[in-house]
Amino acid sequence: MAEVLNLAGIRKGYGGGEAPWVEVLHGIDLTLSEGEFVGLIGPSGSGKSTLLNIMGLLEPPSGGELTIAGERAEVLDDAARTRLRNRYLGFVFQFHHLLPAFSALENVLMPVFAGEGRLPPGARESAQALLERVGLSAHAGKRPVQLSGGQQQRVAIVRALANRPRLVLADEPTGNLDTQTAADVFALMREINRDDGVTFLIVTHDARLASTCTRVLNLVDGRFAASDA
Numbered sequence: 001m002a003e004v005l006n007l008a009g010i011r012k013g014y015g016g017g018e019a020p021w022v023e024v025l026h027g028i029d030l031t032l033s034e035g036e037f038v039g040l041i042g043p044s045g046s047g048k049s050t051l052l053n054i055m056g057l058l059e060p061p062s063g064g065e066l067t068i069a070g071e072r073a074e075v076l077d078d079a080a081r082t083r084l085r086n087r088y089l090g091f092v093f094q095f096h097h098l099l100p101a102f103s104a105l106e107n108v109l110m111p112v113f114a115g116e117g118r119l120p121p122g123a124r125e126s127a128q129a130l131l132e133r134v135g136l137s138a139h140a141g142k143r144p145v146q147l148s149g150g151q152q153q154r155v156a157i158v159r160a161l162a163n164r165p166r167l168v169l170a171d172e173p174t175g176n177l178d179t180q181t182a183a184d185v186f187a188l189m190r191e192i193n194r195d196d197g198v199t200f201l202i203v204t205h206d207a208r209l210a211s212t213c214t215r216v217l218n219l220v221d222g223r224f225a226a227s228d229a
């Protein structure tokens with residue numbers, strides 16, 4: 001299986017200056033391969049979001065090496081890092097962060113526009129097809145406030161797929177949903193993973209949903225539990 005992402009000895013600390021230096025990730029090693037559907041669990045404060053943000057090139061590590069799609073990422077300048085992020089990564093968050101003034105379709109198109117600075121030919125049709133795939137074609141013109149929580153999160157998942165990423169990083173994507181809607185949204189991500197071979201890494205507090213993943217990583221105090229990675 002092709003490697004999508006590799007972490008070698010990733011460390012992250014906060015502080016310095018007046019504040020004491022506190023290390024929250026203590027040398028993380030991890031390889032994610034194409035087509036995996038991985039759950040990331042662990043107690044509150046164990047470093048899950050920090051790790052996800054480092055993988056997503058949203059925060060720099062304090063040490064270690066990060067390779068995405070064969071490219072060493074932590075050494076890139078801002079512009080190159082942004083390009084790599086737009087090209088290979090998709091994001092889903094607990095709170096969907098859809099832009100309230102724009103329709104579902106326009107929200108899905110946002111990363112395409114951000115990545116290319118324009119909408120390439122066929123972009124609208126592709127976005128419409130993605131919305132259709134998740135049962136939302138009739139809602140394409142609606143603004144987020146006119147959609148249910150589950151529908152909003154499905155739009156956010158489709159938006160994460162708009163640039164055809166190889167890896168989707170999801171930080172508690174079902175944390176804000178009722179049990180049944182959470183299960184449906186999780187199943188949708190699994191379906192996309194199976195059908196399109198997109199790799200997913202999903203932070204969740206829900207042990208039942210995590211058990212449906214092909215691999216579960218357990219982060220405790222900034223280290224993987226012995227059986228992981």
Ligand SMILES: Nc1ncnc2c1ncn2[C@@H]1O[C@H](COP(=O)(O)OP(=O)(O)OP(=O)(O)O)[C@@H](O)[C@H]1O
Binds near residue numbers: 014044048050051
């Ligand atoms: N910008 C920051 N400055 C200082 N400390 C931070 C910063 N961001 C995170 N931390 C600390 O790093 C640790 C890990 O936080 P993180 O949010 O990654 O944990 P988590 O496992 O995602 O927690 P939760 O499950 O509650 O979301 C915590 O102790 C947190 O206080």
